[in-house]
Amino acid sequence: MRVLVFSHYLDLAGELISAGMGVGEVSLLLTSDQKDKLAQVRGARRAIVCDSISSDDQAALIDLLTEVTRDHDLLVLSSDKRARELAGQVAQMLERPIATEVSSMRSEEGKLVVERMTLGGKAIAVEELPLPAIVTVQKGKFKPPEGPSVQEVVEVKLGGATRRYEVVERRAKPKLGIPLDKAEVVIAVGRGFRRKEDLKLAYELAETLGGVVGCTRPLAADLKWMPEESWIGISGVRISPKLLLVIGASGQQQFSAGIMDSKVIVAINNDPQAPIFENSDYGVVRDLYEFLPALVERLRR
Amino acid sequence: MDIAVLVKQSLDVQQLVVDRSSGKIYLDEAPTKAGDIEINAAEEAVRIKERVGGKATAIMLSCWGTSGRRIKEARESLTRLLAMGLDEAILLLGSQGMDSYAASKVIAEEVRAGSYQLVLAGEGSEDNFSGILPGRVAAELEWPYVAYATAIEVSGNELKVTRSLEDYDEVISLRLPAVISVTQEINQPRIPTVLHIMKAAKKPIVQKEVGSFSPKVKVRELKTLKVERRREIIEGDLDESLEKLLKFLKSEGLIEVRS
Ligand SMILES: Cc1cc2nc3c(=O)[nH]c(=O)nc-3n(C[C@H](O)[C@H](O)[C@H](O)COP(=O)(O)OP(=O)(O)OC[C@H]3O[C@@H](n4cnc5c(N)ncnc54)[C@H](O)[C@@H]3O)c2cc1C
Numbered sequence: 001m002r003v004l005v006f007s008h009y010l011d012l013a014g015e016l017i018s019a020g021m022g023v024g025e026v027s028l029l030l031t032s033d034q035k036d037k038l039a040q041v042r043g044a045r046r047a048i049v050c051d052s053i054s055s056d057d058q059a060a061l062i063d064l065l066t067e068v069t070r071d072h073d074l075l076v077l078s079s080d081k082r083a084r085e086l087a088g089q090v091a092q093m094l095e096r097p098i099a100t101e102v103s104s105m106r107s108e109e110g111k112l113v114v115e116r117m118t119l120g121g122k123a124i125a126v127e128e129l130p131l132p133a134i135v136t137v138q139k140g141k142f143k144p145p146e147g148p149s150v151q152e153v154v155e156v157k158l159g160g161a162t163r164r165y166e167v168v169e170r171r172a173k174p175k176l177g178i179p180l181d182k183a184e185v186v187i188a189v190g191r192g193f194r195r196k197e198d199l200k201l202a203y204e205l206a207e208t209l210g211g212v213v214g215c216t217r218p219l220a221a222d223l224k225w226m227p228e229e230s231w232i233g234i235s236g237v238r239i240s241p242k243l244l245l246v247i248g249a250s251g252q253q254q255f256s257a258g259i260m261d262s263k264v265i266v267a268i269n270n271d272p273q274a275p276i277f278e279n280s281d282y283g284v285v286r287d288l289y290e291f292l293p294a295l296v297e298r299l300r301r
Numbered sequence: 302m303d304i305a306v307l308v309k310q311s312l313d314v315q316q317l318v319v320d321r322s323s324g325k326i327y328l329d330e331a332p333t334k335a336g337d338i339e340i341n342a343a344e345e346a347v348r349i350k351e352r353v354g355g356k357a358t359a360i361m362l363s364c365w366g367t368s369g370r371r372i373k374e375a376r377e378s379l380t381r382l383l384a385m386g387l388d389e390a391i392l393l394l395g396s397q398g399m400d401s402y403a404a405s406k407v408i409a410e411e412v413r414a415g416s417y418q419l420v421l422a423g424e425g426s427e428d429n430f431s432g433i434l435p436g437r438v439a440a441e442l443e444w445p446y447v448a449y450a451t452a453i454e455v456s457g458n459e460l461k462v463t464r465s466l467e468d469y470d471e472v473i474s475l476r477l478p479a480v481i482s483v484t485q486e487i488n489q490p491r492i493p494t495v496l497h498i499m500k501a502a503k504k505p506i507v508q509k510e511v512g513s514f515s516p517k518v519k520v521r522e523l524k525t526l527k528v529e530r531r532r533e534i535i536e537g538d539l540d541e542s543l544e545k546l547l548k549f550l551k552s553e554g555l556i557e558v559r560s
Contacts, residue, residue, distance in 0.1 A: 059445075081466050085448040088401070088436025097402055097517035100431035118523070119428055120314030123326055126522040164445035165475035168461075173468055185555075209556065221465075221486045228467065234430050243555045253314045254427070260526055264553055266546065272534075275315065281531040282549050284542055291539070298543050299556070 001107060001131070003027070004072040005044065006065065008055045010034050012078045014144025017043040019137050020076045021145060023107045028150070029068055031055040038153070043145030046152045059164045062086055066093050068156060072132065074112065079136040091134045098134040099127050103141045107131075121234060121257025139238065140181055178212060178229050185211030186241040188232055188259070191218055192248020192269065192288055196225040201292040202247060208299045214239065216249045233258035248288045251276025268292070302355035302455065302477075304346045305417040306387065307408060307435065308339040310363045310375050311427040319525045326523050333365050335378035338423030340385075342483050344490040345453060346421050347386035353455050359383070359390040360411055362404055362511075367394045376506055384493030384501035392508045400516040405437035407511045412442060419460075420480040424449055432482070439480035446480045447473050451487050 001024030005016045013028060020026040021043055028044040030037075033054045038047055048068060053060045065086055069075045075090065077083040079101050091098040103124075105114040112133050118125040129135075180186060187209070189202045199213070206213045213230065220231035232239055233255040240261035247268045249255060256279050259265065267280040270287045277283040284291060310333045317331040346357040359382045363375050372392070379390040393407060412420060420439075425432035432448070439446030451470075452463040462473045462481060493501070535545045550556045 081449055084432045085436060085446065088405075088433035089440040089446060091433065092402070092405060092437040092440035095402070097400065098431075098433055099518065100433060113521070119312065119317060119326070120430070122314060122317055122319050122526070124524045124526060125520050126524065128519040128521050130517055165447060165473050167471050168474045169472035171470045173470065175468060217485070221484070228465075235425065243550070243553075254430075260528060264550075264555060265530065266550075277532065277534065279530055281533065282546060283532070283534045284546060285534060285536070286539070286542065291542075294539055294543055295546070298547065 001025070001074060002072045003074045003076060004029060004048075004069055005076045007078040008082045009078060009080065010037055012139065014042065015139070015142040016076045016078060016137055017041070018142040018145045019102075019105060019135075020074065021147070023105060023112065024074065027072070029065070031061075038150060041150050043147035044150055046154060047150045048154050048156055050156045050158060052158060056170075058082060058085060059166075060158075062089050062164070063162060064156070064158050065090050067158060069094060069134070074132065075134045077134070077136045079138055083136055087134055087136055094132070096132055096134050097129045098136075099129055100136045101138045102135045103138045105135060117257065117260075120253035121260055122253065140240075173228050176227055176229065178214075178227065180212055180214045180230065180232065180237045180239055183212040183239070183241050185209045185243045186214050186232075186239055186245070186262075187211050188214045188216070188244060188246045188249060189219060190216040190247070190249025190255075193219075196223070198289075199225065201288070201296070204296045205245070205292060205299075208296055209243070211241075211243070211245075216255050246276050246280070247292065249276060250274050251279055302349060302353050302419060303415065303417045304349060304355065304357040304419045304421060305412055305415065306339065306343045306346045306357060306359045306382070307420060307422040307438070308335050308343070308359050308361040308378070308382065309423075309426040309428075309434075310334070310361055310365060310371070310378065311336045311429075312365055314428055321525050321527075321529055324525050326525060328365070328523075333371060333374045333378075334427075335361070335382065336423055336427040338425065338427070338483065338485050340382070340490045341485055341487050342421040342423050343382045343385055343387055344488045345483055347491075348488065349419075349453065349455055350386070356389075357387045358415065358417075359387050360393065360408060361390065362393045362395045362399075362408060364395055364397065364399060364404070366397050372508075379506050380498065380501050381493060383504040383506075384497040385491055389504065390506045392506055393511045394508065395511050396513075398516055398520075400518040401431065401433045401437055402518070403514040403516045405434055405441050406514040408434070409438050409441035410512060411509075412438065418477040420444070420478075422480065422482045424482045424484050435480050435482040442478070442480070444478045444480050445475050446482075447475065448482045450481050450483045453481060453483075453487070
C-alpha cells in the first residue's frame with residue numbers, strides 16, 4: 001500500500017510515519033519551510049518536496065494535498081486543527097472515506113481497519129474503511145521509528161493553486177512547552193476556582209507533588225487564565241499521568257475524554273453530584289478553598 | 302444575507318449509559334439534542350442577521366434513526382433554535398449508518414437547493430467530534446472553508462474571520478459564499494424566553510426524506526473502554542479526609558508521606 005504522510009508540525013511526522021509503516025510504504029510530503037529538516041526524517045522511503053508552498057499556507061495546501069494524495073492509497077495526517085480543516089476538504093474532493101483521531105490501524109483484505117475514540121470518550125469504535133482512504137492519527141499513540149533515512153527525493157510543482165482566502169493578520173500564541181501529555185502528575189483545575197489569583201493554590205500543590213497544572217476548556221479558551229496548551233479534553237490535550245487530581249471541574253464528558261488514560265484519578269469537588277466522581281478512583285466532596293491549603297500544608301510537613 | 306446553520310442531532314453523551322461489565326452501550330436509550338457548539342453557530346447567525354439583515358435557516362440531519370421519539374427530540378431542539386431568532390428549520394431524515402461522506406452529500410444538496418451565501422457550523426459535533434463535515438460540505442459546494450472562528454465580521458460581500466489555531470490566532474479575509482465553523486468561545490448564546498418559544502412553535506419546520514448516498518465507512522463494533530474506576534468517596538471531617546486521601550495515595554505508591 002502506498003502511504004502519504006503530512007503534518008504541519010514536523011515533530012509529529014515520526015508518529016505518523018510509524019503509523020503508516022505498519023500498513024505500507026511511506027512517502028513524506030515536505031513543504032518549502034520543512035525541507036531543510038529532511039536529514040532528520042526516519043522510516044519514510046521517499047520524500048516528496050514542494051518548494052513553492054509553505055506549511056502555513058492552508059489555502060494553497062488544499063490543492064497540493066489533493067493532487068499528491070491522488071496517487072496514494074492512504075493519506076495519514078496528524079489530528080490538529082489545521083490538519084482537520086484540510087482533511088475533510090481533501091476527502092470530499094477525492095471522494096474518500098476518513099477516520100479521525102485513530103489510535104490503531106491495520107490493513108485487512110484491501111480494507112483499512114481502525115480504532116478510534118467516539119461518543120465523547122465513552123466508547124471505542126472499530127471502523128472499516130475501503131481504500132483509498134484518509135486518517136488523522138491521535139497524538140502519542142505511535143512511537144517514532146528508528147529506521148533508515150529517506151532513500152529517494154522527488155520534487156513536485158504545483159501550478160496556480162486557487163487562493164480561497166487571504167490571511168491578513170497572524171498573532172503567535174504564547175508557547176510555553178508545558179509537557180502535559182508527558183507529565184507523571186497532573187493537577188487539572190476548573191471553573192470551581194473563582195479568580196485567576198486563586199490558581200496559586202493549584203501551583204503550590206503541583207510544586208509539592210512535582211506535577212504540572214492543566215485546566216478545563218473555559219479556563220483557557222474563555223477566561224484566558226491559562227495558556228491554550230494547558231487545556232485538557234477532546235478538543236485539547238489528552239493526558240496519561242500516573243496521578244491526576246481534578247479540582248473544581250465538573251467532569252463533563254468532553255473534558256473526561258481527555259483523561260481516560262490516567263492511572264489514578266482523584267477528584268475534589270464540593271458538589272456530590274458532579275459527574276467527575278463517576279470517572280474517579282477517589283473523590284473528596286469538599287470546598288477546594290478549604291481542602292487545598294490543608295492538603296498542601298500536610299504534604300509540606 | 303441568507304444563512305444556513307448546520308446542526309447535528311447529536312447523542313447526549315453526558316446521559317449515555319455504558320455498562321462496562323457487559324460492554325453494552327445504551328445508544329437507543331440515550332436522548333439526542335442539538336450540539337452546544339451548533340447553538341453558538343445559530344446565535345452567530347442571528348447576530349449577523351441583526352447587523353446586516355437577511356434570513357437564517359437551521360438544517361438538521363438526523364443521524365440516530367427516525368423513530369417517533371427521535372423526530373420529537375429533533376423538533377424540540379429546532380424549536381429552541383427558532384426561538385433564538387432563526388427563521389426556518391429543515392429536518393432531514395437520514396439513516397443511522399451515514400458517514401461524513403454521505404452526510405455532506407445530503408447537506409450540500411439541501412444547501413444548493415436554497416439561495417444561501419453563508420453556511421455556519423460547529424467546530425465538531427458533540428458525539429463524534431471529528432470536525433470533518435463542514436470541510437466536506439465546503440468542498441462539495443466548491444466554497445472556501447475557514448474553521449475555528451472566534452469572530453465574524455461581515456461587510457457587503459466580504460467576511461473577516463478571526464480564528465483560533467493551536468499556535469496562532471489568524472484574521473482571514475474572504476468572499477462569500479463561504480462555509481465557516483465556529484468555536485464555543487465566539488459568543489454567549491441567548492436563552493429564549495417562554496414567550497419566544499411559544500411564538501417559535503408557529504415557525505415552519507420542514508421535514509424531508511433525503512436522497513440515499515451509500516456510506517463508505519462501516520462501523521464494525523462499538524466497544525466500551527476497559528478502564529474501571531474505584532469510585533470511592535472519601536468522607537469525614539477535614540483532617541480525617543486528608544489522612545484518608547494521603548493513605549490511599551501512599552498505598553498506590555504515588556506519594557511518600559512522613560507521618
Ligand atoms: C464539542 C465540545 C467540545 C468540548 N471540549 C472540551 C475540552 O476539550 N475540554 C474541556 O474541559 N471542556 C470541553 N468542552 C466544554 C465542557 O462541556 C464543559 O463545559 C467544561 O469542561 C466545563 O468546565 P469546568 O468543569 O471547569 O466548569 P463547570 O462545569 O462550571 O464546573 C465547575 C465545577 O466546580 C465545582 N466547584 C465550584 N466551586 C467549588 C469549590 N469551592 N470547591 C470545589 N468545587 C467547586 C462545581 O461543583 C462544578 O462541578 C467542550 C464542549 C463541547 C460542546
